[in-house]
Amino acid sequence: MTTPSMIDLFAGCGGMTIGFAAEGFKPILAVEWDKAAAATYAANFGEGHVIPGDIAQVSDEEIPEADIIIGGPPCQGFSNLGLKNLDDPRNQLWREYMRFVAKAHPKVFVIENVDRFSKSPEFQMLLAEADHGALREYELRFGVLNAADYGVAQRRKRTIIIGSRIGAIELPAATHDRQQEGNRQPWKTLRDVIGGLPAHPASTELPDSRGEFFGELMPGVFTGLDLHIRRTPTLKSLDRYSFVPPGGGRFDLPAQLLPNCWANKPTGTTDVMGRLRWDSPSVTIRTEFFKPEKGQYLHPQWERGEWVDEFGKHRGNPAKSVDRVITHYEASLIQDFPHDYRWVGTKIQIARQIGNAVPSGLARAIARQIRPYFDEASLISEPLERQLALIG
Numbered sequence: 001m002t003t004p005s006m007i008d009l010f011a012g013c014g015g016m017t018i019g020f021a022a023e024g025f026k027p028i029l030a031v032e033w034d035k036a037a038a039a040t041y042a043a044n045f046g047e048g049h050v051i052p053g054d055i056a057q058v059s060d061e062e063i064p065e066a067d068i069i070i071g072g073p074p075c076q077g078f079s080n081l082g083l084k085n086l087d088d089p090r091n092q093l094w095r096e097y098m099r100f101v102a103k104a105h106p107k108v109f110v111i112e113n114v115d116r117f118s119k120s121p122e123f124q125m126l127l128a129e130a131d132h133g134a135l136r137e138y139e140l141r142f143g144v145l146n147a148a149d150y151g152v153a154q155r156r157k158r159t160i161i162i163g164s165r166i167g168a169i170e171l172p173a174a175t176h177d178r179q180q181e182g183n184r185q186p187w188k189t190l191r192d193v194i195g196g197l198p199a200h201p202a203s204t205e206l207p208d209s210r211g212e213f214f215g216e217l218m219p220g221v222f223t224g225l226d227l228h229i230r231r232t233p234t235l236k237s238l239d240r241y242s243f244v245p246p247g248g249g250r251f252d253l254p255a256q257l258l259p260n261c262w263a264n265k266p267t268g269t270t271d272v273m274g275r276l277r278w279d280s281p282s283v284t285i286r287t288e289f290f291k292p293e294k295g296q297y298l299h300p301q302w303e304r305g306e307w308v309d310e311f312g313k314h315r316g317n318p319a320k321s322v323d324r325v326i327t328h329y330e331a332s333l334i335q336d337f338p339h340d341y342r343w344v345g346t347k348i349q350i351a352r353q354i355g356n357a358v359p360s361g362l363a364r365a366i367a368r369q370i371r372p373y374f375d376e377a378s379l380i381s382e383p384l385e386r387q388l389a390l391i392g
């Protein structure tokens with residue numbers, strides 16, 4: 001078995017690297033300009049190969065040859081204007097990406113991006129580069145994958161592009177689905193990943209500790225239940241949460257509890273102040289999952305109580321309901337981070353790292369699909385006698 005070397009660009013806290021490292025890829029360079037995210041990455045994979053800065057400031061001399069590059073530039077927008085060529089100043093991050101591909105000359109690259117990416121001018125530019133530009137050696141395969149279809153307890157759709165110069169590599173087939181068709185397994189649920197955690201976390205704060213990364217002291221390192229922190233909602237907020245059943249949201253609130261902004265907006269934004277469901281995967285975890293007004297992030301535990309308001313709305317039974325948002329720890333598990341992942345940063349920084357990550361189960365499925373091509377490619381480069389010996 002070979003150990004292909006890997007560069008992770010826009011590495012964040014390392015979600016994608018977890019999946020690729022688990023399949024035997026060896027990280028030799030990671031670039032990430034958010035210092036706290038880079039420090040989390042370093043706390044788990046080592047600091048020596050991390051550049052905690054702007055990709056544009058990495059010199060050509062610092063780019064090693066590598067077997068694979070993973071990670072894609074964040075998308076700038078979805079307007080129909082401009083961005084169609086690499087010289088557009090808004091395309092700087094793509095130019096940087098191409099520079100890394102040209103210098104490291106990987107056998108394969110993997111780009112992940114938002115699900116709408118295929119509607120962006122950046123995507124058109126990428127196709128053009130693969131057709132007759134800097135990426136013309138590479139065959140592309142792309143599509144939108146849902147993390148839930150790969151054993152992650154979360155519905156999260158991402159565009160994945162695999163570029164390869166060692167033979168076209170198809171996207172991995174789903175291993176899980178909602179209905180459990182064929183030999184696929186059923187979607188993982190919230191109960192599978194966060195059931196059994198303490199319903200009422202003791203602390204509202206991360207422990208008071210500091211660690212040094214890149215010569216700077218930063219909050220951390222935190223792990224496991226350190227991240228299981230509750231918030232301190234007002235009584236009015238608690239009152240609101242108590243009316244929201246699993247799968248419900250702001251439309252379940254009695255009129256007198258509706259904030260003005262929602263009362264004046266009778267349609268749309270249906271998932272705000274929503275409550276998750278135990279027996280489904282979660283909705284997409286975003287960077288502000290700790291704010292119930294941002295999505296369906298209330299804890300799934302709720303049982304209908306006796307009390308009904310004048311419009312027939314039911315409050316939950318307080319003894320059998322958990323009226324809080326999910327904790328950082330729960331969000332990290334839903335994002336498929338290991339229980340013992342090590343985290344660096346403030347509460348807000350860590351939430352951003354969690355919400356921005358590629359769930360490791362999705363990354364691992366992609367890595368597992370790509371990995372055999374490296375073994376075959378390395379075999380072909382061996383002399384015939386040795387190839388035969390290796391095949392046995």
Ligand SMILES: C[S@@+](CC[C@H](N)C(=O)[O-])C[C@H]1O[C@@H](n2cnc3c(N)ncnc32)[C@H](O)[C@@H]1O
Nearest residue numbers: 010011012013014015016033034054055357358
């Ligand atoms: C979607 S997140 C990456 C998530 C990561 N792949 C993971 O799985 O955890 C994109 C990252 O790009 C970083 N980034 C954006 N512009 C950058 C730049 N110019 N140089 C380095 N990093 C940058 C952001 O800080 C962010 O962490």
